[in-house]
Amino acid sequence: MPPLPVLREPSPSVPGILGPDLDAAIGYAKAEKAPATRRAYQTDHGLFVAWCGAKGVSPLPASVETVAAFLAAEADAGKRPSTLGRRLAAIRYFHKVEGLPIPTDHEAVKATLRGICRSVGSAKARKTPALAEQVKAMVAASPDTLRGKRDRALILLGFAGAFRRSELVALDVADIEENELGLLVTLRRSKTDQEGAGAIVPVIRGTVACPVRALSNWLIAADITSGPLFRPINKANEVSRARLTSRSVADVLKAMARRIGLDDESFSGHSLRSGFLTSAASNGASVFKMMDVSRHASVETLRGYVRDSEIFKNHAGAGLL
Numbered sequence: 001m002p003p004l005p006v007l008r009e010p011s012p013s014v015p016g017i018l019g020p021d022l023d024a025a026i027g028y029a030k031a032e033k034a035p036a037t038r039r040a041y042q043t044d045h046g047l048f049v050a051w052c053g054a055k056g057v058s059p060l061p062a063s064v065e066t067v068a069a070f071l072a073a074e075a076d077a078g079k080r081p082s083t084l085g086r087r088l089a090a091i092r093y094f095h096k097v098e099g100l101p102i103p104t105d106h107e108a109v110k111a112t113l114r115g116i117c118r119s120v121g122s123a124k125a126r127k128t129p130a131l132a133e134q135v136k137a138m139v140a141a142s143p144d145t146l147r148g149k150r151d152r153a154l155i156l157l158g159f160a161g162a163f164r165r166s167e168l169v170a171l172d173v174a175d176i177e178e179n180e181l182g183l184l185v186t187l188r189r190s191k192t193d194q195e196g197a198g199a200i201v202p203v204i205r206g207t208v209a210c211p212v213r214a215l216s217n218w219l220i221a222a223d224i225t226s227g228p229l230f231r232p233i234n235k236a237n238e239v240s241r242a243r244l245t246s247r248s249v250a251d252v253l254k255a256m257a258r259r260i261g262l263d264d265e266s267f268s269g270h271s272l273r274s275g276f277l278t279s280a281a282s283n284g285a286s287v288f289k290m291m292d293v294s295r296h297a298s299v300e301t302l303r304g305y306v307r308d309s310e311i312f313k314n315h316a317g318a319g320l321l
Helices: 016-030 036-053 062-074 081-097 107-120 132-140 145-158 166-167 211-222 246-259 271-282 285-296 299-309
Strands: 176-178 182-188 199-204
Touching: 036 081, 062 081, 062 107, 081 107, 081 285, 132 145, 132 246, 132 271, 145 166, 145 199, 145 211, 145 246, 145 271, 166 246, 176 211, 182 211, 199 285, 246 271, 271 285, 271 299, 285 299
Parallel strands: none
Antiparallel strands: 176 182, 182 199
């Protein structure tokens, strides 16, 4: 798979005096995209390159006809429009950094994608939110082992802070400050904060299932005083120094859902964040107070959670039948 293109290593025509500064510029250029975005672009573009190789056509530069045909092939293979949009973004980026004409901007490519959306639909498959009562049942059924302590802390903190899974696993011990009301969690960077301005997320104590107590129990049991907050545990019950992966958040949640008889396939890592917001809306929380926790920049985005929680409240058809 080709590396994600950024600035090139210095050529013989580049003055040697630029060396150290050019090396720094290459480093900054590589940081322009988040690591997860870079991996996604490499994967998506790699699939396009492989398809072009099988067809005997050029992937870079790619013709408008090649990109349109690739979209059609992917759609016929069952790929959703959201996936195709991501593929196009990768193709566009590789052409852009090479200074080549961008085929994805052509109206023929856009028309192909619109036609696919009309034919197969563009609605995203929604995962089930992990609601408050379900989360409490999950942690209550979790075994009182080292792994159980970690999983309870992971799920409760993820829910109570409405964290994205990438935010949750990126936390360090130094990012947690406890006070009498709960926790102040410092997010150094997030999906919507690529510049790293940071944010403070308040996590309130619980009565039935307390994220503060669960986190403290995990850190004490694992003897973690610095570094990554959540870590893998091997079969010998040894805690790694490495950081838990984003994928692990979904795996843990699915396992806990299975334990209490829920359909684990309906849950994802995002279920904790959506579950907090849906539960808070059902409980009558102010949208603005929800935004204090979720860090949403737009009220419109949160309105969906409020609508979901109140979809039958004061229904226009109440009493008609």
